[in-house]
Structures are given as C-alpha cells and as structure tokens.
Amino acid sequence: MNQAVAAADTAWMLAAFAAVSLMVAGLALFYGGMVSVRNTLNMAMMIFGALAVVGVLWIVVGYSAAFGNSLGGLGLLGDPLEYFGSSKLLTAPSDGLPPAVVSAFQLLFAAITVALIAGAVADRMKFGSWMLFAGLWAVLVYFPVAHWVFAFDAKDGSVAGGWIANKLKAIDFAGGTAVHINAGVAGLALVLVLGNRRVFPSIPRPHSLPLTMLGAGMLFFGWLGFNGGSALSAGNAASVAVLNTLAAACAGACAWLVVEKIREGRATSLGAGSGLIAALVGITPACGAVSPLGALLVGASCGAVCCLAVALKFRVGLDDSLDVIGIHLVGGILGTLLIGLLADPAAPNAAAGLFYGGGLDQLWRQAVAVLAVLSYSFAVTWIIAKTMHLARGIRVDSDSEAEGLDVAVHGETAYVLDAIGLSGKSAQPADAVAAAESLTAAGAAAER
Incomplete structure (x- = not known):
C-alpha cells in the first residue's frame, strides 16, 4: 500500500467515523420518540450514558481486549494489557491505516451495541444501575465477543485473532453477531430479570413519531458509514457494502409496510421506520457477502419476519419495550444465517452460499457463530443482571x-x-x- 492509498483509506475511515457518530443521537431520537413524554430524557440519558462509560473503558482496556494478540492463541480474548491506555496507538505506520482511527471507529461500535439494549428496558430501570450494567456488560460480554468476530490474524502471523473470524471462518462483515444478536439476546436476559412494566400489556403511546422518524433517518445515514467503514478501505468492498445496505433498507421498509397493511389494515410511520431498521440489522453481517439482489432478499425477509416477531411479545407476556428482541435479535439471526444461502462468490467476501453452489459449508459456520454468541451473551448477561438485582436492585420503585x-x-x-x-x-x-x-x-x- 502506498502513501496515497493509505491517505485515501484514512480519509474514508474518518468520514465513516463521523457518520457513525451521528448514530448515537439518532438512536436517542429513535428510542426517545417511542417512549412516553415522561421518559424521553431518561431514554436519551441511557444512550449517551452508555457512550460515556463504554468510551472510557474502551480507551483504557477495550481496544486491547478486542484487538490485542489472543491470549494463549485460543481466540477467546485479546491481551488486555497489550494496548492498555491506548498509548501505543499514537504512532501510525507509513503505509497503512492509523490505528487511532480504527480504534475510534470500533469504540462507537461498542457504545452503540450497549446502547441498543436500553430499548428493551425502557421506563423502569434505575439510571445508576444502567450505568454500572453498561460498564460490566461491555467488559465481560462485548469486548470478548468483538475479539471472536472482528479480530483477524495478522498476515505475518505476529497477531492471533478471534476464533469465529479465523478458525470457524463465519462471515460477519459489520456486526450481525457481535452487535445485533449480542444486544438483542442481552435485552432478553435483562428483561427476564427486570420484569415487565406495571402497565403491560398496555403500553404507553409513542409521544413523538416525527422524532422517531428523524432518528431512523439519522440511523440510516450512519449505517452507511457503519457498514461501509467496516471494509477498512476506500475501495470496492466499501462500495458494495454501501450499495447493499441501501438496497436492503428500501426492501425492508416496503416489506414491513405490506405485512402491516395485511395484518392491521394500515401502513404506519412507525412501521416504516421499524422496517428500515430491521433490514439494516439484517444486512449488517451480509453486506459484503451478497449481491444487490441478495440484499433485497435479506432486507425484505427481515422487514417481514421482524414485523411478525414484534407482536409475539404480547402473546408470550414479555415486555420488550422498544422491540430490541423482535428487531435486533431476530433480524441479526436471520441476516447472519441468510449468508449461508445467498453468499455470492463475486461479492467482496468471496464465499459461496447454498444457492450459489457452496452446499451447506457456509451455512453451518454461520449457525455455529449465531449459537455461540447467543449462548454466551445470554448466560453472562443474566448473571450480571441477577447479581446486581440481588445486591442493590436494578428497578425503580412503583x-x-x-x-x-x-x-x-x-x-x-x-x-x-x-x-x-x-x-x-x-x-x-x-x-x-x-x-x-x-x-x-x-x-x-x-x-x-
């Protein structure tokens, strides 16, 4: 890589970082508009609080735990002391990406993943308990899982990465497992410990759908940087990821509205925003693995299935306040598994799914990755939440x-x-x- 290419890649990564940074405010608006007027600021505080806590932990130990040399070469956790305090990230190589921009970009991934969980427990969790939970969950769940999924072995063999990326060789371009499945199943575990809102199954009316739509639009904009920036270069892979992200989002919004119209007789603004986000969740792991037509199929599948999934909370009596489980968990699982069917060898990931002559090879790898993240995240999240609940209580009084x-x-x-x-x-x-x-x-x- 020459210096001109490195400069172009760095400029793209800085632009992607700026786009992703808007997702914090976008999520606060998206969630904030969906809750009642009595809990709008609390929702925003949970989002920005997660950013603050996770950001500090990332600088101190998070980058090292996620991207450091794997302890014992097992692929389970990076060496937390290798980049402790991030001081080793100050010097850039002469012909590659500055490690500081990669760290900043991934810091936002960590913060947004934690912030997503807040939507599952809206209106009833102590703010202090949330801040403590955010820190514990980032260290014990997100940092290890990020290492599994995002840390690739160095080409010269000097750094060993995570087991999902390098041994299992499951495909997750931008975080279907590490971000969405991880956050969704954590939301499930936290809801089981915290319990339902006192008014459930009646739920507060969203106080400002225009805010929610504005938030969805900001999330959509940021998602282009989220997925495109995960290519870590300003080349064809980033371009394909952006095109596929756009295609899936359009298909997802259409599919959700069609299902909503059939089931309820009307197409709503909340449905349009939710379908958009559901499709973006699904295409996140697949944006570098499928063709644009495949992206339409991923987006439409996630829009339709997630629309049906969010209604199940009333049948099972589980108060997932803002549909984190129904959208992020279900959409993340679906998008990750569909890679095993729709992966196109011509796409940047160069893998063949079942429909492209690859047999079941990629599908079983995707399934193992899904099950591993589901099991680990649910178990550790439940332990964290249950321990906090027994020690100090995590729910506000009635x-x-x-x-x-x-x-x-x-x-x-x-x-x-x-x-x-x-x-x-x-x-x-x-x-x-x-x-x-x-x-x-x-x-x-x-x-x-």
Whole structure:
C-alpha cells in the first residue's frame, strides 16, 4: 500500500467515523420518540450514558481486549494489557491505516451495541444501575465477543485473532453477531430479570413519531458509514457494502409496510421506520457477502419476519419495550444465517452460499457463530443482571415508574409548554408533563 492509498483509506475511515457518530443521537431520537413524554430524557440519558462509560473503558482496556494478540492463541480474548491506555496507538505506520482511527471507529461500535439494549428496558430501570450494567456488560460480554468476530490474524502471523473470524471462518462483515444478536439476546436476559412494566400489556403511546422518524433517518445515514467503514478501505468492498445496505433498507421498509397493511389494515410511520431498521440489522453481517439482489432478499425477509416477531411479545407476556428482541435479535439471526444461502462468490467476501453452489459449508459456520454468541451473551448477561438485582436492585420503585423517570430520576422534563398558556409562566415539571400528555390524549381521541 502506498502513501496515497493509505491517505485515501484514512480519509474514508474518518468520514465513516463521523457518520457513525451521528448514530448515537439518532438512536436517542429513535428510542426517545417511542417512549412516553415522561421518559424521553431518561431514554436519551441511557444512550449517551452508555457512550460515556463504554468510551472510557474502551480507551483504557477495550481496544486491547478486542484487538490485542489472543491470549494463549485460543481466540477467546485479546491481551488486555497489550494496548492498555491506548498509548501505543499514537504512532501510525507509513503505509497503512492509523490505528487511532480504527480504534475510534470500533469504540462507537461498542457504545452503540450497549446502547441498543436500553430499548428493551425502557421506563423502569434505575439510571445508576444502567450505568454500572453498561460498564460490566461491555467488559465481560462485548469486548470478548468483538475479539471472536472482528479480530483477524495478522498476515505475518505476529497477531492471533478471534476464533469465529479465523478458525470457524463465519462471515460477519459489520456486526450481525457481535452487535445485533449480542444486544438483542442481552435485552432478553435483562428483561427476564427486570420484569415487565406495571402497565403491560398496555403500553404507553409513542409521544413523538416525527422524532422517531428523524432518528431512523439519522440511523440510516450512519449505517452507511457503519457498514461501509467496516471494509477498512476506500475501495470496492466499501462500495458494495454501501450499495447493499441501501438496497436492503428500501426492501425492508416496503416489506414491513405490506405485512402491516395485511395484518392491521394500515401502513404506519412507525412501521416504516421499524422496517428500515430491521433490514439494516439484517444486512449488517451480509453486506459484503451478497449481491444487490441478495440484499433485497435479506432486507425484505427481515422487514417481514421482524414485523411478525414484534407482536409475539404480547402473546408470550414479555415486555420488550422498544422491540430490541423482535428487531435486533431476530433480524441479526436471520441476516447472519441468510449468508449461508445467498453468499455470492463475486461479492467482496468471496464465499459461496447454498444457492450459489457452496452446499451447506457456509451455512453451518454461520449457525455455529449465531449459537455461540447467543449462548454466551445470554448466560453472562443474566448473571450480571441477577447479581446486581440481588445486591442493590436494578428497578425503580412503583411511584417513580408512575411519575416518569424524567422527573423522578433526573428532575427535568423534555418539553416546557409555555405556548399553551400554563398560568402565564414557566411550566413546572409536573405541569408540563400533564399538559403534554393531555395533548397526546387529545390527538389520540381525534384520530379515533
């Protein structure tokens, strides 16, 4: 690699990093619009809190644990002391990517993975417990799994990477296992420990679908950097990943809306946003392995299946507040397994799935990767959550849950509604919340 190519690759990675950084705010808006007006700020705080905690841990030990030389060559965990404190990342090679930009890019992957879990437990988890959980989960679950999936052996044999990437040789271009399955099954374990909201199966009406749609749009933009940047170069692989990501997102939104129309008689804005995200989840592992037509199939499959999956929480009595399990777990599993069927040898990953003459070879590898991440993440997450629950409790009291966590935990409200004439002065938190919910109820009545 010459210096000009290295500079172009670095510029692309910096651009991808900037795009992915917007996903933090996008997720806060996407989730924040879906909860009630009483819990909007708490949802945003959980997202940004995860970024803060995981970011600190990543700089100190996370990069080393994920991308350091595998301890004992087993492929289970990178040496946490090899890059301790990240000081060794300051010097760039003369003809390759600066390790600092790779670390920054992967830091956001870690933070967003943890933040995704927050949607499963919206409206009822103590903020302090969430922050502690975020740190413990990152260290005990995400860092090891990231090593399994993302750490490749060095070509010269100087660095041993993770077992899924190098021994199993399962394909996961940008994080179907390490990010989405990991977060989805962790959300399941945490919900089982935490319990349902007190009003479930009735659920609060999303207080601002325009915010949710805006958040979905920001996530879509960031996802192009998320998947395209995972190529780690400004070449054909990144281009194919971006095209496939775009194709899948369009197909997923269409498929969700069709299923929603058939089942419920209407196509909704929340459905459009959810279908978009479900397809993006599914194409994340597959964007470098399939053709554009394959990407349409992945996106449509995830949009349709996830639309059906999110309704199951009411049948099984499991309060996955913002459909993390139904979208990220189900979509991640489906997208990862479909690689075994749809992988095109002409795509950057150069693997052949069942439909391209590859037999079952790639499919069983994908299935083993899925089962390994499912089992490890669920077990360790449940242990973390159960231990915290027994030691200090992780759920807010019933009064705080009824009042809303914005006021009860943070002493703030998302909106100050002076415009509707509350006593001619600045609204107090409880007044603002009551007024906002009155407007929401009035809107719902008008729709009926």
